[in-house]
Amino acid sequence: MVGHKFCEKLLAKDIKNEFEIIVFGEETHRAYDRVHLTEYFSGKSVEDLSLSAPDWYASNQIKLYLDDAVIEIDKFKRVITSAGGIELTYDFLVLATGSAAFVPTVPGTDKFGVFVYRTIDDLELITSFAYKAKKAAVIGGGLLGLEAAKAMMDLDLETHVVEFADRLMPRQLDESGSEFLKSKLEHLGIKVHLHKNTSSISGKEKVDGLEFKDNSQLEVDMVVISAGIKPRDELAKECGLRTGPRGGIIVNNKLQTSDPCIYAIGECALFQGMIYGLVAPGYEMADIVASQLTGTDKEFTDFDMSTKLKLLGVDVASFGDAMGMDNECKTVVFEDKIRGIYKRLNVSMDGKFLLGGILVGDASAYNMLLQTYKNSMLLPSDIEEIFMKVDRTNGNKNAGAGVSALPDSALICSCESVSKGAICCAVKDYGITDLNGIKKVTKAGTGCGGCIPMVKDIINEALKQQGKSVKTIICAHFEYSRQELFDLIKVHAIKTFDEALDKFGQGAGCEVCKPALASILASAWNDFILKQATIQDTNDRYLANIQKGGTYSVVPRIPAGEITPEKLIVIGQIAQKYNLYCKITGGQRIDMFGAHIHELPYIWEELIAAGFESGHAYGKSVRTVKSCVGSTWCRFGLHDSVGFAIEIENRYKGLRSPHKLKSAVSGCVRECAEAQSKDFGLIATEKGWNLFVCGNGGSKPQHAQLLASDIDEKLCIKYIDRFLMFYIKTAEPLTRTSTWLNKLEGGIEYLKEVIVDDSLSIGEKLEQEMQLLIDAYQCEWKETVNNPEIRKRFSHFVNSSEPDPTIKFREERGQKLPEDWKIAVDG
């Protein structure tokens, strides 16, 4: 990460284009985000974690050698040799070799089933082994150890954490803080063993347990060692650079090693006897070396090691002089054993300045406290009132109220060294209004992400100062957000577009607000949509999908993709009779193309007679619930995925929403139905089902996230009811669930609170509203074919019964296809 950051910084600073950059990496992957490595277990891929696009190096003229470590440095000739035999001379050499896992000298670390937790390769090894394991021990109760413990939990293992010291996270937490964290972890099912000195790892070839110095034992079938880091200084040592007695390449405040042409940055560098094992100081070092090389004199001084993280959903933060060891100080402590919140602030003897502190269970005040400490801001006299209060509503409000008090020089994003002034500047001078824009322009929030709530507050504050309001409206005809309009329509019992326009809008509407209102009205009442045909979008208006040439395609519902031979024959006969092109869709059903508009009611009459219903392929609505074959046939299947998928598809069929909804049910972890790419998906587990939400295929693929695990079918339905209704009520028009979640303040954690914990107490209401919609379901094609007035609209001409004479087909691979459309060359 630090090496990659150095390349970025040097590219930015090397205006004269003086440098040729060559990068050697030992791993097979491009530089990736190690801070969020555990997310690999919750479904992120190597590519997701990657810090750059595949062509980033090439497009910046950087030569990149992967899987090719430098094995020799000749500092006199200034030549390096790589494992792959490449020999190169250098003007400057930057060592960003990082660190390896520190493996204590305990017998048995070489046994099968013992791992370290450091690289993606480690994670891959762990994952493939964990499949067969039940109980895992993590040696090390520090930051990395707890990260590893989370990974073990994600892999569904009984998890034990073994720590040598008498408390968890000994570098960051005091004893009380550790106690609070421990009880939180135990509540989550992690067993914590403190003050345990591992004497050996037992087992024949394969690990079967741990033995401790106090003669106690722990039976496990897998061990992950995460007991600290060991700087990768072997290369430096071999070529004669000075290293520390306990490892680390010694550097001065310019980050030069004992050879001034060789620099060392990141976790391999030893500065004033200290290794800086966090990403922010590493980035700072990268910046300093890039500055040195491009002629700016910048020096490294000691770096603030404050951290805030979420470990297994528990906030933990420490900043400044956390233990109150370096200064004489007074201590203010707040404890809430019911909610598991511990806060400790160390204040100067005169009570004026904050020196450091610890937060466990609720770190919402962290950013504000850190800024108060770093900027030596005067503390108010009622310190408890301001900093100790538990904010029940929104964790960020404390920070929000305070950002205006910060000076422009306040460092907000320490990973990227972005100040408050720089963010405000981007808003004012570049007209940026959202977090993504700020990320692009300033890079703030792109490192560990801990500052994001504060960045958002600063953006909003800066916008407010300019007199801009932050609001998304539907269009010029309705100055409301979709959520507001939805509520208005429900409360005022509005049933038609015209009523809504008269009451809440202006003008005559347009192609943006009409379909948006049509969707809201359908989601609110589930009325027959063709009662207001002219506000429906293209496809909804004729309950079919318009295709090239102006013909339509027809998709009957085939719940979960299960279909009888009789029904298959009917589809074949109809396709033959109306000469329709046939294709299997991605959602396990059959699409028939090339129907003339006037044929649609006749086709549907026949489909309905054979027992088919509308498949809503034309609507922003529930499409299909794809399924794998499940336990009924498959030798790996755990539950009946087809049966459950049919139940779900029939429950939500016809449900209209801000955008289309796709779902899938997989009968085991092999995930043949691809449920993790759907808006909502289920995967069978030994104990029940895992419910995933907000996945997406399409142009911006996104893995679905786990909403609840090991739940029974009844609970699945309950949570899906709540989830869908919450989405339907709050999303902007044409926003898929994935984008909606990305924009949702608090993300998946907040969504879990609302859906699973019912933190807003709306769960029951959402379920009732969903039930109303489900009860109101009717097949809209059945209503259409039985309504002569509406049937009349299915005709190309109103003054002739002949079809559109301009429609032409050609033939290919034995089926008809539309004539390709003409593209106007000169207008």
Add this chain to the structure above:
Amino acid sequence: MENITLQETENLKWFKACNIEDIPADGGACVKYKDLQIAIFHFARRGKWFATQNLCPHRFQMALSRGMLGEVDGEPKLACPFHKKTFSLETGKCLDDEEYLIETYPVKIEAGAVYIEIEQ
């Protein structure tokens, strides 16, 4: 594809296209006149009637009559169902892309029937 661009001639005639109930309120439908396809729209919210060519000039699709009516800054417009190109119903100008222009026709309502003025 037939060339349906009309030329200005002095020989114009009102053609009875359909009855008013054939056109949905705030929507449109297509009529056939010889080899010509004409889209007729009833802008019910403003009490106005419009007629245009049925062919969308963007991808040459006979589809404008199935488009959606709307208004921008008071100007009545129509959005093609294929790619949402919008056209002024008064001038025929494409509002998103000045390359495109569609033909418009005068419309009158008499005794429950819709008439379009057209070249003979």
